[in-house]
Amino acid sequence: MAFPVLLAVLGAAFLHAFWNALIKRGSxxxxxxxxxxxxxxxxGVAVATFHAWPAGVVWLWLLGSGVAHAAYxxxxxxxxxxxxxxxxYPIARGAAPMMVLLIGLFVLADRxxxxxxxxxxxxxxxxxxxxxxxxxxxxxxxxxxxALGSAVATASYSLIDGMGARAAVSAGQYVAWLFIFDxxxxxxxxxxxxxxxxxxxxxxxxxSGSLAAAASYGAYAIAVWAMTxxxxxxxxxxxxxxxxxxxxxxxxxxxxxxSVGKAFxxxxxxxxxxxxxx
Numbered sequence: 498m499a500f501p502v503l504l505a506v507l508g509a510a511f512l513h514a515f516w517n518a519l520i521k522r523g524s525x526x527x528x529x530x531x532x533x534x535x536x537x538x539x540x541g542v543a544v545a546t547f548h549a550w551p552a553g554v555v556w557l558w559l560l561g562s563g564v565a566h567a568a569y570x571x572x573x574x575x576x577x578x579x580x581x582x583x584x585x586y587p588i589a590r591g592a593a594p595m596m597v598l599l600i601g602l603f604v605l606a607d608r609x610x611x612x613x614x615x616x617x618x619x620x621x622x623x624x625x626x627x628x629x630x631x632x633x634x635x636x637x638x639x640x641x642x643x644a645l646g647s648a649v650a651t652a653s654y655s656l657i658d659g660m661g662a663r664a665a666v667s668a669g670q671y672v673a674w675l676f677i678f679d680x681x682x683x684x685x686x687x688x689x690x691x692x693x694x695x696x697x698x699x700x701x702x703x704x705s706g707s708l709a710a711a712a713s714y715g716a717y718a719i720a721v722w723a724m725t726x727x728x729x730x731x732x733x734x735x736x737x738x739x740x741x742x743x744x745x746x747x748x749x750x751x752x753x754x755x756s757v758g759k760a761f762x763x764x765x766x767x768x769x770x771x772x773x774x775x
Contacts, residue, residue, distance in 0.1 A: 529702060566675065620734045624766060
Protein backbone atom coordinates (compact mmCIF):
# COMPACT_ATOMS: atom_id res chain seq x y z
CA MET A 498 0.00 0.00 0.00
CA ALA A 499 1.39 3.40 -1.01
CA PHE A 500 2.10 5.80 1.86
CA PRO A 501 -0.43 8.49 0.72
CA VAL A 502 -3.14 5.80 0.60
CA LEU A 503 -2.17 4.67 4.10
CA LEU A 504 -2.47 8.23 5.43
CA ALA A 505 -5.85 8.63 3.74
CA VAL A 506 -7.16 5.40 5.30
CA LEU A 507 -5.95 6.47 8.76
CA GLY A 508 -7.70 9.82 8.29
CA ALA A 509 -10.87 7.95 7.37
CA ALA A 510 -10.44 5.86 10.54
CA PHE A 511 -10.47 9.01 12.67
CA LEU A 512 -13.60 10.33 10.94
CA HIS A 513 -15.30 6.97 11.50
CA ALA A 514 -14.59 7.00 15.24
CA PHE A 515 -15.71 10.62 15.41
CA TRP A 516 -19.14 10.03 13.89
CA ASN A 517 -19.71 6.96 16.07
CA ALA A 518 -18.95 9.07 19.14
CA LEU A 519 -21.50 11.66 18.01
CA ILE A 520 -24.18 8.97 17.66
CA LYS A 521 -23.29 7.41 21.01
CA ARG A 522 -23.43 10.82 22.73
CA GLY A 523 -27.01 11.45 21.59
CA SER A 524 -30.03 10.80 23.76
CA UNK A 525 -31.48 8.30 21.26
CA UNK A 526 -28.94 6.31 19.28
CA UNK A 527 -31.45 4.99 16.78
CA UNK A 528 -32.86 8.44 16.02
CA UNK A 529 -29.32 9.73 15.61
CA UNK A 530 -28.58 6.97 13.09
CA UNK A 531 -31.83 7.77 11.25
CA UNK A 532 -30.94 11.46 10.97
CA UNK A 533 -27.43 10.56 9.84
CA UNK A 534 -28.85 8.34 7.09
CA UNK A 535 -31.26 11.01 5.84
CA UNK A 536 -28.52 13.62 5.56
CA UNK A 537 -26.07 11.10 4.12
CA UNK A 538 -28.58 10.16 1.45
CA UNK A 539 -29.11 13.84 0.64
CA UNK A 540 -25.36 14.29 0.17
CA GLY A 541 -25.39 11.23 -2.07
CA VAL A 542 -28.16 12.69 -4.26
CA ALA A 543 -26.23 15.96 -4.60
CA VAL A 544 -22.97 14.21 -5.52
CA ALA A 545 -24.71 11.79 -7.91
CA THR A 546 -25.90 14.71 -10.08
CA PHE A 547 -22.27 15.31 -11.07
CA HIS A 548 -21.73 11.73 -12.25
CA ALA A 549 -23.13 9.51 -14.95
CA TRP A 550 -25.68 6.87 -14.03
CA PRO A 551 -24.21 3.52 -12.93
CA ALA A 552 -24.28 0.88 -15.63
CA GLY A 553 -24.83 -2.85 -15.82
CA VAL A 554 -23.61 -5.01 -12.96
CA VAL A 555 -22.88 -1.97 -10.76
CA TRP A 556 -26.59 -1.81 -9.90
CA LEU A 557 -26.41 -5.29 -8.39
CA TRP A 558 -23.44 -4.32 -6.22
CA LEU A 559 -25.32 -1.22 -5.09
CA LEU A 560 -28.41 -3.24 -4.23
CA GLY A 561 -26.40 -5.61 -2.06
CA SER A 562 -24.52 -2.70 -0.50
CA GLY A 563 -27.73 -0.89 0.43
CA VAL A 564 -29.03 -3.97 2.26
CA ALA A 565 -25.72 -4.55 4.08
CA HIS A 566 -25.32 -0.91 5.15
CA ALA A 567 -28.89 -0.78 6.44
CA ALA A 568 -28.35 -3.96 8.48
CA TYR A 569 -25.09 -2.55 9.85
CA UNK A 570 -26.80 0.61 11.09
CA UNK A 571 -29.72 -1.24 12.68
CA UNK A 572 -27.43 -3.60 14.61
CA UNK A 573 -25.01 -0.84 15.62
CA UNK A 574 -27.68 1.54 16.91
CA UNK A 575 -29.24 -1.18 19.05
CA UNK A 576 -25.82 -2.29 20.36
CA UNK A 577 -25.04 1.27 21.49
CA UNK A 578 -28.20 1.22 23.58
CA UNK A 579 -26.69 -1.70 25.55
CA UNK A 580 -23.00 -0.84 25.87
CA UNK A 581 -20.19 1.72 25.93
CA UNK A 582 -18.45 3.09 22.85
CA UNK A 583 -15.18 1.43 23.90
CA UNK A 584 -16.87 -1.99 24.12
CA UNK A 585 -19.39 -2.06 21.28
CA TYR A 586 -17.06 -0.46 18.77
CA PRO A 587 -14.18 -2.98 19.14
CA ILE A 588 -16.48 -5.98 18.79
CA ALA A 589 -18.42 -4.51 15.88
CA ARG A 590 -15.29 -3.47 14.01
CA GLY A 591 -12.78 -6.06 15.20
CA ALA A 592 -14.35 -9.19 13.79
CA ALA A 593 -14.94 -7.70 10.34
CA PRO A 594 -11.32 -7.73 9.01
CA MET A 595 -10.95 -11.39 9.90
CA MET A 596 -14.15 -12.20 8.01
CA VAL A 597 -13.01 -10.17 5.00
CA LEU A 598 -9.63 -11.89 5.04
CA LEU A 599 -11.08 -15.40 5.18
CA ILE A 600 -13.76 -14.80 2.56
CA GLY A 601 -11.33 -12.87 0.38
CA LEU A 602 -9.09 -15.93 0.09
CA PHE A 603 -11.83 -17.52 -2.02
CA VAL A 604 -13.48 -14.62 -3.89
CA LEU A 605 -10.77 -11.95 -4.43
CA ALA A 606 -7.78 -11.88 -6.75
CA ASP A 607 -5.84 -9.39 -4.61
CA ARG A 608 -2.26 -10.32 -3.78
CA UNK A 609 -1.46 -9.87 -0.09
CA UNK A 610 2.08 -10.31 1.24
CA UNK A 611 2.94 -12.38 4.32
CA UNK A 612 3.72 -9.21 6.30
CA UNK A 613 0.35 -7.75 5.35
CA UNK A 614 -1.37 -10.95 6.51
CA UNK A 615 0.53 -10.73 9.80
CA UNK A 616 -0.42 -7.07 10.18
CA UNK A 617 -4.10 -7.78 9.55
CA UNK A 618 -4.07 -10.56 12.15
CA UNK A 619 -2.36 -8.32 14.72
CA UNK A 620 -4.84 -5.52 14.10
CA UNK A 621 -7.77 -7.91 14.48
CA UNK A 622 -6.34 -9.49 17.64
CA UNK A 623 -5.70 -6.11 19.23
CA UNK A 624 -9.19 -4.87 18.49
CA UNK A 625 -10.83 -8.03 19.81
CA UNK A 626 -8.77 -7.81 23.01
CA UNK A 627 -10.23 -4.33 23.46
CA UNK A 628 -13.63 -5.96 23.86
CA UNK A 629 -12.67 -8.41 26.61
CA UNK A 630 -14.20 -6.21 29.29
CA UNK A 631 -17.68 -7.26 28.27
CA UNK A 632 -16.83 -10.71 29.67
CA UNK A 633 -14.76 -9.64 32.69
CA UNK A 634 -16.21 -6.29 33.71
CA UNK A 635 -19.80 -7.24 34.44
CA UNK A 636 -21.15 -5.32 31.45
CA UNK A 637 -24.36 -6.16 29.62
CA UNK A 638 -23.90 -9.09 27.27
CA UNK A 639 -27.04 -8.12 25.38
CA UNK A 640 -24.80 -5.97 23.19
CA UNK A 641 -22.93 -9.02 21.84
CA UNK A 642 -25.36 -10.39 19.23
CA UNK A 643 -26.03 -6.91 17.86
CA ALA A 644 -22.34 -5.95 17.79
CA LEU A 645 -21.48 -9.23 16.04
CA GLY A 646 -24.36 -8.72 13.62
CA SER A 647 -22.87 -5.34 12.84
CA ALA A 648 -19.49 -7.02 12.20
CA VAL A 649 -21.04 -9.46 9.71
CA ALA A 650 -22.71 -6.57 7.90
CA THR A 651 -19.43 -4.62 7.89
CA ALA A 652 -17.54 -7.53 6.34
CA SER A 653 -20.31 -7.93 3.76
CA TYR A 654 -20.37 -4.34 2.61
CA SER A 655 -16.56 -4.11 2.64
CA LEU A 656 -16.34 -6.92 0.10
CA ILE A 657 -19.34 -5.74 -1.91
CA ASP A 658 -18.22 -2.13 -2.08
CA GLY A 659 -14.60 -2.94 -2.85
CA MET A 660 -15.61 -4.98 -5.88
CA GLY A 661 -18.49 -2.69 -6.81
CA ALA A 662 -16.31 0.44 -6.83
CA ARG A 663 -13.83 -1.32 -9.11
CA ALA A 664 -16.66 -2.02 -11.55
CA ALA A 665 -18.02 1.54 -11.41
CA VAL A 666 -16.83 4.55 -13.39
CA SER A 667 -15.33 6.04 -10.22
CA ALA A 668 -15.36 5.64 -6.45
CA GLY A 669 -17.22 8.97 -6.17
CA GLN A 670 -20.05 7.74 -8.37
CA TYR A 671 -20.32 4.47 -6.48
CA VAL A 672 -20.31 6.00 -2.98
CA ALA A 673 -23.00 8.54 -3.89
CA TRP A 674 -25.36 5.84 -5.09
CA LEU A 675 -24.64 3.39 -2.28
CA PHE A 676 -25.78 5.99 0.25
CA ILE A 677 -28.92 6.62 -1.80
CA PHE A 678 -29.69 2.90 -1.66
CA ASP A 679 -28.83 2.86 2.04
CA UNK A 680 -31.29 5.71 2.62
CA UNK A 681 -34.07 3.83 0.84
CA UNK A 682 -33.58 0.58 2.77
CA UNK A 683 -32.75 1.96 6.23
CA UNK A 684 -35.45 4.64 6.27
CA UNK A 685 -38.09 2.15 5.12
CA UNK A 686 -37.13 -0.34 7.83
CA UNK A 687 -36.88 2.35 10.49
CA UNK A 688 -40.17 4.10 9.77
CA UNK A 689 -42.02 0.78 9.61
CA UNK A 690 -40.48 -0.29 12.93
CA UNK A 691 -40.23 2.92 14.95
CA UNK A 692 -42.78 5.17 13.27
CA UNK A 693 -42.73 8.92 12.58
CA UNK A 694 -41.39 9.67 16.06
CA UNK A 695 -37.94 9.30 14.50
CA UNK A 696 -38.54 12.62 12.74
CA UNK A 697 -39.24 14.43 16.01
CA UNK A 698 -35.65 15.11 17.00
CA UNK A 699 -34.74 18.49 18.44
CA UNK A 700 -32.34 21.01 16.90
CA UNK A 701 -29.33 19.59 18.73
CA UNK A 702 -30.06 16.05 17.53
CA UNK A 703 -30.39 17.21 13.93
CA UNK A 704 -27.18 19.26 14.14
CA SER A 705 -25.24 16.38 15.68
CA GLY A 706 -26.69 13.86 13.22
CA SER A 707 -25.86 16.11 10.27
CA LEU A 708 -22.26 16.53 11.42
CA ALA A 709 -21.99 12.77 11.91
CA ALA A 710 -23.39 12.26 8.39
CA ALA A 711 -20.75 14.51 6.83
CA ALA A 712 -17.97 12.73 8.72
CA SER A 713 -19.36 9.31 7.85
CA TYR A 714 -19.74 10.15 4.16
CA GLY A 715 -16.18 11.48 3.97
CA ALA A 716 -14.76 8.52 5.87
CA TYR A 717 -16.37 5.93 3.63
CA ALA A 718 -15.69 7.80 0.40
CA ILE A 719 -11.98 7.71 1.29
CA ALA A 720 -12.16 4.02 2.22
CA VAL A 721 -13.90 2.98 -1.01
CA TRP A 722 -11.41 4.99 -3.07
CA ALA A 723 -8.57 3.27 -1.17
CA MET A 724 -10.06 -0.13 -2.07
CA THR A 725 -9.55 0.76 -5.73
CA UNK A 726 -5.87 1.49 -5.01
CA UNK A 727 -4.91 -1.31 -2.59
CA UNK A 728 -6.01 -4.82 -1.51
CA UNK A 729 -9.54 -4.75 -0.06
CA UNK A 730 -8.67 -6.92 2.98
CA UNK A 731 -5.75 -4.65 3.84
CA UNK A 732 -7.83 -1.47 3.62
CA UNK A 733 -10.60 -3.11 5.67
CA UNK A 734 -8.10 -3.97 8.41
CA UNK A 735 -6.39 -0.58 8.52
CA UNK A 736 -9.76 1.17 8.74
CA UNK A 737 -10.27 -0.59 12.04
CA UNK A 738 -7.41 1.39 13.61
CA UNK A 739 -10.29 3.79 14.24
CA UNK A 740 -10.62 1.88 17.52
CA UNK A 741 -7.60 3.81 18.81
CA UNK A 742 -9.42 7.06 18.21
CA UNK A 743 -12.65 5.65 19.64
CA UNK A 744 -10.91 4.56 22.87
CA UNK A 745 -9.33 8.01 23.28
CA UNK A 746 -12.66 9.73 22.65
CA UNK A 747 -14.38 7.39 25.12
CA UNK A 748 -11.71 8.09 27.73
CA UNK A 749 -11.49 11.87 27.28
CA UNK A 750 -15.05 12.80 26.32
CA UNK A 751 -17.14 10.09 28.01
CA UNK A 752 -14.98 9.31 31.06
CA UNK A 753 -14.62 5.62 30.19
CA UNK A 754 -11.87 3.76 32.05
CA UNK A 755 -8.45 3.36 30.40
CA SER A 756 -7.09 0.04 31.69
CA VAL A 757 -3.78 -1.74 31.16
CA GLY A 758 -5.62 -4.23 28.96
CA LYS A 759 -6.86 -1.47 26.68
CA ALA A 760 -3.37 0.01 26.45
CA PHE A 761 -1.91 -3.38 25.52
CA UNK A 762 -4.57 -3.96 22.88
CA UNK A 763 -3.89 -0.49 21.46
CA UNK A 764 -0.20 -1.35 21.21
CA UNK A 765 -1.05 -4.50 19.23
CA UNK A 766 -3.12 -2.45 16.80
CA UNK A 767 -0.30 0.01 16.25
CA UNK A 768 2.11 -2.90 15.78
CA UNK A 769 -0.21 -4.37 13.16
CA UNK A 770 -0.23 -1.12 11.20
CA UNK A 771 3.58 -0.99 11.31
CA UNK A 772 3.93 -4.63 10.20
CA UNK A 773 1.76 -4.03 7.11
CA UNK A 774 4.33 -1.43 6.04
CA UNK A 775 7.37 -3.71 6.45
